[in-house]
Amino acid sequence: MIASYEMKHQVPYYECDATGHQTLAMLFRLLILASEDHSDALGVGTAKIKEYDGGWVIINYAGDVDRLPRENETVTIKTYVEAYNRFFVVRTFEVYDADGKQLVKVKGMFAFMNLTTRKVASIPEPLIVPYQSEESRRLPKVARPQLMANDLAWERLDYRVRFFDIDLNNHVNNAVYFDWLLDPLGGEFLRHHRLVNLKMKYDHEVRAGEKVDSQFIKIEEKNQIITHHQIQCQGKIAAEAEFEWKLV
Amino acid sequence: MIASYEMKHQVPYYECDATGHQTLAMLFRLLILASEDHSDALGVGTAKIKEYDGGWVIINYAGDVDRLPRENETVTIKTYVEAYNRFFVVRTFEVYDADGKQLVKVKGMFAFMNLTTRKVASIPEPLIVPYQSEESRRLPKVARPQLMANDLAWERLDYRVRFFDIDLNNHVNNAVYFDWLLDPLGGEFLRHHRLVNLKMKYDHEVRAGEKVDSQFIKIEEKNQIITHHQIQCQGKIAAEAEFEWKLV
Known part of the structure; x- marks a missing residue:
């Protein structure tokens, strides 16, 4: 067991x-x-x-x-x-x-x-x-965010890494990315939508002194509201995410 | 009692x-x-x-x-x-x-x-x-930060209010100011000094969508390390602070 x-x-x-x-x-x-x-x-x-x-x-x-x-x-x-x-x-x-x-x-x-x-x-x-888990030949799937083309009309905001974003391992704590991802959506959106599904992928560590660019695209179709996100740092993708929302 | x-x-x-x-x-x-x-x-x-x-x-x-x-x-x-x-x-x-x-x-x-x-x-x-406290004619003193002249060589960083800085009262939570005050001091200073005394005063509320300017001056004399701080928002002082530090 x-x-x-x-x-x-x-x-x-x-x-x-x-x-x-x-x-x-x-x-x-x-x-x-x-x-x-x-x-x-x-x-x-x-x-x-x-x-x-x-x-x-x-x-x-x-x-x-x-x-x-x-x-x-x-x-x-x-x-x-x-x-x-x-x-x-x-x-x-x-x-x-x-x-x-x-x-x-x-x-x-x-x-x-x-x-x-x-x-x-x-x-x-x-x-x-x-x-007490079992070794698997095929691991259960952990869905990944869909990668979106760079030429879409991303909206973006930049964030300077703060001293209090850094943890004992000397890089940005994984949880901080969620604030960077969600904040650009704005108060109006965040007050009137609730998250129902999330997919989040970490690609590169972000360190003290760096600046990140948090980008998103909002797609509404067939009663679905999906936001796609990318965090870029020094020209590289640091994290990607895909969130599904319901109106509240 | x-x-x-x-x-x-x-x-x-x-x-x-x-x-x-x-x-x-x-x-x-x-x-x-x-x-x-x-x-x-x-x-x-x-x-x-x-x-x-x-x-x-x-x-x-x-x-x-x-x-x-x-x-x-x-x-x-x-x-x-x-x-x-x-x-x-x-x-x-x-x-x-x-x-x-x-x-x-x-x-x-x-x-x-x-x-x-x-x-x-x-x-x-x-x-x-x-x-079960007593009504006082003279309240105990709660020390205030020393107000410093604006023409000093303040160092500064600006901060955009984020959605997650806002609390249920719809303004920036009082605790957030401490991150704004301390972050501009930089990782090098914050890793090698520990706070021993603090004075903090709130002057004006900061709201969603606003930007603040966090300024500080560092004064070292007679084995004392003191930093004076001001947070300005829309041209008004939103908070002041004075911190005393010891080297670690």
């Missing part, structure tokens, strides 16, 4: 935006906290994987959102390693309200990185066995 | 900066959370004061920092209303580590605002009596 981990969390006011819902950036910080607590509980946390000179890096996320948690609500975050192969792990995250209703379900594809070579390395067996 | 309130809090990784310490913005979000929980526990929380068409607004903060909480540390936040008069409340916040050592002590001066007129109003007695 797969080892799973549950964490309860009450949402304070400062995790919420002007609509009274938890921000996506905060939700992902919490999901990662749950996965770290899970790994610690199994004895394969950061300290242990540093013995192997390694660390987990996120490749992409995909999932559905029924609604984001609200201010003061207590939610339960459940996470487990659904499957893995020699190089990758698919971790599932589920968020439930107090009545046990599922609010969010997201999968993330993680790779094991050798911290010296900064390259993906094969996962040491002692670091993966405790999750 | 003054009614005081205590809240325990474990500091997750995402409340910390690249030095592994809780950011000042996060610390102040927590202090306000503690004061709101305190007021709720006494039956004079946001819901109750809305019956009087009012709300508390922060005028200024001042206090000492021995050190900021570290990642994973569990701290206790204690808060109480030290004194009040017809218009103002002085609330004290203390942060302790697990051994009971005081890490931070900050006082804040709050005014009661009428939400319709947007002006300071006299504090309704039923909203202040539960704190």
Whole structure:
């Protein structure tokens, strides 16, 4: 049986935006906290994987959102390693309200990185066995955002990396990208739409002192509202995303 | 005896900066959370004061920092209303580590605002009596930052208000100012100095869609390192601050 981990969390006011819902950036910080607590509980946390000179890096996320948690609500975050192969792990995250209703379900594809070579390395067996997941020949799919042509009419805003965007690893924390992705959509859009599906892919790290360009295209057709996003840094794509929205 | 309130809090990784310490913005979000929980526990929380068409607004903060909480540390936040008069409340916040050592002590001066007129109003007695504090003729002093001349060689950076800086009250959350104030000092300074004293004063609200200019002057003399700060918005001073630092 797969080892799973549950964490309860009450949402304070400062995790919420002007609509009274938890921000996506905060939700992902919490999901990662749950996965770290899970790994610690199994004895394969950061300290242990540093013995192997390694660390987990996120490749992409995909999932559905029924609604984001609200201010003061207590939610339960459940996470487990659904499957893995020699190089990758698919971790599932589920968020439930107090009545046990599922609010969010997201999968993330993680790779094991050798911290010296900064390259993906094969996962040491002692670091993966405790999750009691099965090694897979075919990993479950974690959908990726559709790549859009550069010659479309992207709208864009630029962001200077701030000191408080940088974490202990000395690069921009993965959650910060969600603020950069969503902010250019503007308050009017963000107040009147709720996210129902997300696909997010990380391509290149962004570091202190750099500037990023966050671009999006909005596509509305057949009752579907989709926004496509790219974050560029130093002429390279740093992240891509695709969000589906419903009117509220 | 003054009614005081205590809240325990474990500091997750995402409340910390690249030095592994809780950011000042996060610390102040927590202090306000503690004061709101305190007021709720006494039956004079946001819901109750809305019956009087009012709300508390922060005028200024001042206090000492021995050190900021570290990642994973569990701290206790204690808060109480030290004194009040017809218009103002002085609330004290203390942060302790697990051994009971005081890490931070900050006082804040709050005014009661009428939400319709947007002006300071006299504090309704039923909203202040539960704190079991004494009405004072002379309120304890909450030090203000020294105002510096505009013709000095201020260094500056500008910040566009982001959607996620805005809270449920539809203006920039008070904690966001700390990120704006500190970020221009730069990573090199912030990694090698620790805050020991702070004075912060709020002058004008900043709203969605506005841009602010964060300026500072650094003064080093007689083993003292002081930075003076101003945030300007639409040609008006929105906030001032004075921070004292020690080399680390």
